[in-house]
Amino acid sequence: MKIGFIGLGNMGAPMALNLLKAGHAVKVFDLSAAAVQTLVDAGAQACGSPKTAASDVECVITMLPAAAHVRSVLSADDGVLAGIATGVPIIDSSTIDPASVKAFAELAARHGNSFIDAPVSGGTGGAAAGTLTFMVGGSASAFEQVKPVLAAMGKNIVHCGDSGTGQVAKICNNLVLGISMAGVAEAMSLGEALGIDPKVLGAIINTSTGRCWSSDTYNPMPGVIDTAPASRDYSGGFGTDLMLKDLGLATDAARSVRQPVYLGALAQQLYQTMSSNGAGRLDFSAVIKLYRCEGGTGSGGGAR
Amino acid sequence: MKIGFIGLGNMGAPMALNLLKAGHAVKVFDLSAAAVQTLVDAGAQACGSPKTAASDVECVITMLPAAAHVRSVLSADDGVLAGIATGVPIIDSSTIDPASVKAFAELAARHGNSFIDAPVSGGTGGAAAGTLTFMVGGSASAFEQVKPVLAAMGKNIVHCGDSGTGQVAKICNNLVLGISMAGVAEAMSLGEALGIDPKVLGAIINTSTGRCWSSDTYNPMPGVIDTAPASRDYSGGFGTDLMLKDLGLATDAARSVRQPVYLGALAQQLYQTMSSNGAGRLDFSAVIKLYRCEGGTGSGGGAR
Amino acid sequence: MKIGFIGLGNMGAPMALNLLKAGHAVKVFDLSAAAVQTLVDAGAQACGSPKTAASDVECVITMLPAAAHVRSVLSADDGVLAGIATGVPIIDSSTIDPASVKAFAELAARHGNSFIDAPVSGGTGGAAAGTLTFMVGGSASAFEQVKPVLAAMGKNIVHCGDSGTGQVAKICNNLVLGISMAGVAEAMSLGEALGIDPKVLGAIINTSTGRCWSSDTYNPMPGVIDTAPASRDYSGGFGTDLMLKDLGLATDAARSVRQPVYLGALAQQLYQTMSSNGAGRLDFSAVIKLYRCEGGTGSGGGAR
Amino acid sequence: MKIGFIGLGNMGAPMALNLLKAGHAVKVFDLSAAAVQTLVDAGAQACGSPKTAASDVECVITMLPAAAHVRSVLSADDGVLAGIATGVPIIDSSTIDPASVKAFAELAARHGNSFIDAPVSGGTGGAAAGTLTFMVGGSASAFEQVKPVLAAMGKNIVHCGDSGTGQVAKICNNLVLGISMAGVAEAMSLGEALGIDPKVLGAIINTSTGRCWSSDTYNPMPGVIDTAPASRDYSGGFGTDLMLKDLGLATDAARSVRQPVYLGALAQQLYQTMSSNGAGRLDFSAVIKLYRCEGGTGSGGGAR
Structure with missing residues (x-):
């Protein structure tokens, strides 16, 4: 199949390689010429514009930082819609707000194209390994059309419903994630301050009603889970600034439908504090630093 | 073994039966004479006071609503310490604050007794089935001494560390639980308002980084998990007022060590709102009612 | 002086009349043709486009709902910049985000015009009476240039600093306002639930360290301040949806500079809840309804 | 008049002197023998116990850190009730919870004494100057009885209602205070980060709807109000730990009547963070340190 791929960042490059x-x-x-060259070295064809990349292909995929970039890539004079043939589907794997998805889908429809939101989870590791999860919004037929392409880059290809619901699924999952991580950080820090061994506490929570991915896989307290970012100084993983972006999407989407998100809005402020402290590139589980005293002595806590 | 058991409520009665x-x-x-009679019918011996129940036994177990009751049962003129023989362990399975545990342990030590905190998780169902988890605080030798007794009432008997750490473990677990449940409620309600099928959203979260007990076992959105209280009008389960009590213990303990618990304090207010709305006896997952609009139409949310 | 005025809503119409x-x-x-006709009846000249209204005048004033409208009014083919003469100042009295102000100011500068942010406080009453406060961002010379025009519509014309600082002042003031109103609502409701006469409590707060405009002028508890919206069923005043808009601008601006606004983000959720409950058009002091039990009996609180 | 005075701390000593x-x-x-000696030097009579101090007097005043101290001073074997004559009123100026007031009032009533809650505002400065405000809870006749005594120590003697309402008034005022101070801190920090001169912003807020004691008298941003603690490194004033204590009383009282206090609970965590950071003795306006970046450069905020 001939595929146009636009956006070769940390996620897009390994996806295109797959x-x-x-x-x-x-x-x-x-x-970035360097990013393009890497793909060319692997056999891809370099294009001078989104328009060219979208010409004479059977599918277009975009993987971009934010909705503004998607808008520009789609509708600029040398954009995707200027080059794409009627009927060719556009898959957007960026994480953006559901309202923009609807606008882009209408725009694409007027050109005779379907625009399918397909944000991912799994991080750069999943992108490289081809084990991403794709959360796909669009019609059943569009889903069937793009599924084989996505299968080359991911393991789970989930149809979430109509246009935009892929983004909704991602945003809602990450809303739970941002809250539960901060909640685990509070509980682990409190336990430490009250004198329980964090490993013991982690083991109890992980076999009880508090168990969650943020505790049993990504526990923010160093030493509890050996493979978690907390055990390697919060390097790698899912960056605080990315979590902050996703919580921004969640609270904005909530505002658009007048839906209160009390804990989500508060969690957003916590990650924002981390980011303003210069920790935006650390794994988001570093939010526990807001709770633990420096020495981690367990003798009384301390937020910073 | 001869055991004194004080406190035959919803939890204590089935535990004593086991x-x-x-x-x-x-x-x-x-x-309550009625509560005593039920146990007597099953073969227990009725006593007129905690003192009598604690006399001539090899172990005393208390299961009471709050620290004030434990204090009174221990130290009243006709209390446990007035009747208990030196060396006999006192196991308190009530959920109370760790500071009180330390005070009671010192009091008991002066009478030559060990006081072991052993709060439980598993609810009335686990109490009846004998499958409770006991989180035990006390010395290693005290733990070994009481473990066989607890094994008659529970499945997991976990040694958490020194005196008070049983309560710390329970409080910290339930802090995560109270936060993650409210977080899932926010995300499921937001998803509904944004137009995704709750069952689809639940399935995605439960296989992704947002997965947690509050989502995959006790999901607060009706219809997502058939066996969850949400699917039976929030009856049964873990009552909102009990969650409120535990979050009160958590925030109080945090205050005592100057440890911030931002999300915990906010979650406490959410359950307090539910309680003030008359929903204190519903399962705590009913907190989702604060987020969903009445009709649950998904057309824009609504907090009550 | 010849002035172009664009945006004749609840605020703009009385301003133009003045x-x-x-x-x-x-x-x-x-x-709205009706809105235009009212002004024409008072002596204004109707125009068919922003371009025409901006042609052959010495000053242009815009009063619009949001930044998107300002952008369109400025830069559309028949927009202000298509008609305005070089050197004529554009005063924008809309409440919008400071980042957009900067973008619009650069856009205007390229056409040889100054763009001065001058949001107002004082509400529709102040607009009618000509007693608005204008918070003005721009150079000292631009401020001196537009001050006489603003003086026809307002009483206090305050120079806040460079471009955008007028919006910053308004946003920050309303951030305090939204928080303090909800804070007063909590305290008055708590006092009522604990059995103190609200009038007595209000009087104490208003002569003590808790005193604030939200308590001494706009107290949310009915009966405390006779002239407050609370004493007329929360009609008139400053609508909940407007407060929600301004808190949205505040939290968005905070996000743009990574500045945490814990209480602001939480207050935003409270007004959002009110709005989702259908109370968006009530005065924002109606947020107290989230705290008081229906009967207001003071017998134990109740959030809704 | 002969008066017994128990509790000669930072507040009690200057009150007794007056x-x-x-x-x-x-x-x-x-x-503290030293505290007693200071008063003796000024003409007071030293007593060896609360009982002695309460004997042969026409009025007893207590000024103590917390409810536990009041309980002990009242009911110990050598406590007030062991020495006081029937009919002599007991005025408690400590800040404690309303529920304890009721318990103490019942206890005193059984001994034939009235127990009047009369917490103060005005700080150590007001205590020295004799300009305190007393918020008095008790019957109208008890209020008339104690008013002349209080007038020697304060300027405003306010009858708040029945027993306990003096504490309710104080707690509710300080709930507003704690929230509005943190709200002003957020807004001033946000304004600084967005580039407005803090003095200009303060002046605008103080003449607009955001005005409050926390802004116009005690503004937390250094340099805005010359006489505020912020302009002397947050020394003197009302300590963070005292605000934390009062917010603890407020949230506890709210819990007792199931009244949500969202912002109050969150503000409590902010001051708790300050306290855990070692800033418990700084004036509570130092909470702004959680929001401002170290250099205060206005270049992007920063929480600590």
């Missing part, structure tokens, strides 16, 4: 590995012909565009 | 079933001789005390 | 009363010649544009 | 200055005969008790 398309090549699966035998697809891939035309790529990115503002 | 001791009888295991072949222990059980002396019981409760202010 | 310009006419002060003897200015006013060219007006609004999408 | 009674002496007003010509009353004062019998004093405190655990």
Whole structure:
């Protein structure tokens, strides 16, 4: 299959590589010449604009930082819609707000194209390994059409419902994630301050009603889970600034439908504090630093 | 073994029954004659005071609503310490604050007794089935001494560390639980308002990084998990007022060590709102009612 | 002076009328023909587009709901910048985000015009009476240039600093306002539930360290301040949805500079809850309804 | 008049001195011999116990850190009730919870004494100057009885209602205070980060709807109000730990009547964070340190 791929960042580049590995012909565009060269070295065809990348292909995939970039890539004079043939589906794997998805889908529909939201989870590790989860919003037929392409890059391809629901699923999952991580951070820090061994506390929570991914897989207290970012100084993982972006999408979406998100809004402030403290690139589980005293002595806590 | 059991409420009564079933001789005390009679019918010996129930036994177990009751049962003129023999352990399975545990342990030590905190999780169902988890605080030798007794009432008997750490474990677990449940309620309600099928959203969260007991076992949105209280009008389960009590213990303990618990304090207010709305006896997952609009139409949310 | 005025809503219409009363010649544009007719009846000249309204005048004033409208009014083909002469100042009295102000100011500067942010406080009453406060952002010379025009519509014309600081002042003031109103609502409701006469409590707070505009002028508890919206069923005043808009601007601006606003974010959720409950058009002091039990009996509180 | 005074701390000592200055005969008790000596030097009579201090007097005043101290001073074997004559009123100026007041009032009533809650505002400055505000809870006749005594120590003697309402008034006022101070801290920090001159912002808020004591008298941003603690490194004033204590009383009282206090609970965590950071003795306006970046450069905020 001939595929146009636009946006070769930390996520997009390994995703495009997996398309090549699966035998697809891939035309790529990115503002970074270095990023493009890496893909060209692997067999991709470099393009000078989104328009060119979208021309003469059977599918277009975009993986961009925010809705503003998607808008521009779609509708600029040298954008996707200027080059794409009628009927070719556009898959957007960026994480953006559901309202923008609807606007882009209408825009694409007027050009005779379907616009399918397909944000991912799984991080850069999943992107490299081809084990991403894709949360797909769009019609049943559009879903069936793009599923084989996504299968070259991911393990779970989930149809979430109509246009925009892929983004809704991602935003809502990450809303729970941001809250539960901060909640685990509070509980682990409180336990430490009250004198219980964090490993013991972690083990109890992980076999009880408090168990969650933030505790049993990504526990924010160093030493509790050996493979978690907390046990390697919060390097790697899912960055605080990315969590902050997703909580921003969640609270904005909530505002748009007048839906209160008390804990989500508060969690957002906690990660924002971390970011303003210069910790935006640490794994988001570093939010526990807001709770633990420096020495971690357990003798009384302390937020910073 | 001869065991004194004080406090025959919703939890204490089935626990004492399991001791009888295991072949222990059980002396019981409760202010409710009816509660005592049920145990007597099952083979227990009724006592007129905690003092009597604690006399001539090898172990005393208390299961009471709050620290004030434990204090009174221990130290009243006709209390446990007035009747108990030196060396006999006192197991308190009430959920109370860790500071009180320390005070009671010192009091007991002056009488030559160990006081072991052993709060439970598993609810009335676990109490009846004998599958409770006991979180035990006390010395290693005290733990070994009481473990066989607890094994007649529970499945997991976990040594958490020194005196008070049983309560710390329970409080910290329930802090995570109270936060994650409210977080799931926010996310499920937001998703509904944004138009995704709650069952689909639940399935995605439960296989992704947002997965937690509050979502995969006790999901607060009706219809997502058939066996959850949400699917039976929030009856049964873990009452909102009990969650409120535990979050009160958590925030109080946090205050005592100057440990911030931002999300915990906010979650406490949410359950307090539910309680003030008359929903204190509903399962705590009913907190989702604060977020969903009445009709649950998904057309824009609504907090009550 | 010849002035172009664009946006004749609840605020804009009385403002434009005051310009006419002060003897200015006013060219007006609004999408609502009825709104335009009212001004024409008072002596204004109707225009078919922002471009026409901005042509052949010495000053242009815009009063619009949000930044998107300002952008469109400025830069559409028939927009202000298409018609305005070089050197004529554009005063924007809309409440919008400071980042948009900067973008609009740069856009205007490229056309040889100054763009001055001048949001107001004082409400529709102040607009009618000509007693508004204008918070003005721009250079000292631009401020001196527009001050006489603003003086026809307001009583206090305050220079806040460079471009955008007028919006910053308004947003920050309303951030305090939204928080303090909800804080007073909590305290008055708590006092009522604990059995103190609200009038007595209000009087004490108003002569003590808790005193604030939200308590001594706009107290949310009915009967405490006779002239407050609370004493007329929360009609009139400053609508909940407007407060919600301004808290949205505040939390968005905070996000843009990574500045935590814990209480502001939580207050936003409270007003959002009110709005989702259908109370968006009530005065924002109606937020107390989230705290008081229906009967207001003081017998134990109740959030709704 | 002969008056017994128990509790000669930072507040109690200057209050007792003012009674002496007003010509009353004062019998004093405190655990600190140095504190007692200071009063003796000024003409007071030292007593060896609360019982002695309460004997042969026409009025007893207590000024103690917390309810536990009041309970002990009242009901110990050598406590007030062991020495006081029937009919002599007991005025408690400590800040404690309303529920304890009721318990103490019942206890005193059984001994034939009235127990009047009369917490103060005005700080150590007001105590020294004799300009305190007393918020008095008790019957109208009890209020008339004690008013002349209080007038020797304060300027405003306010009858709040029945027993306990003096504490309710104080707690509710300080709930507003704690919230509005943190709210002003958020707004001033946000304004600084967004580039407005803090003095200008303060001046605007103080003449607008955000005005409050926390902004116009005690503004937390250094340099805005010359006489505020912020302009002397947060020394003096009302300590963070005292605000934390009062917010603890407020949230506890709210819990007792199931009244939500969302912002109050969150503000409590903010001051708790300050206290855990070692800032418990700084004026509570130092809470702004959680929001401002170290350099206060206005270049992007920063929580600590």
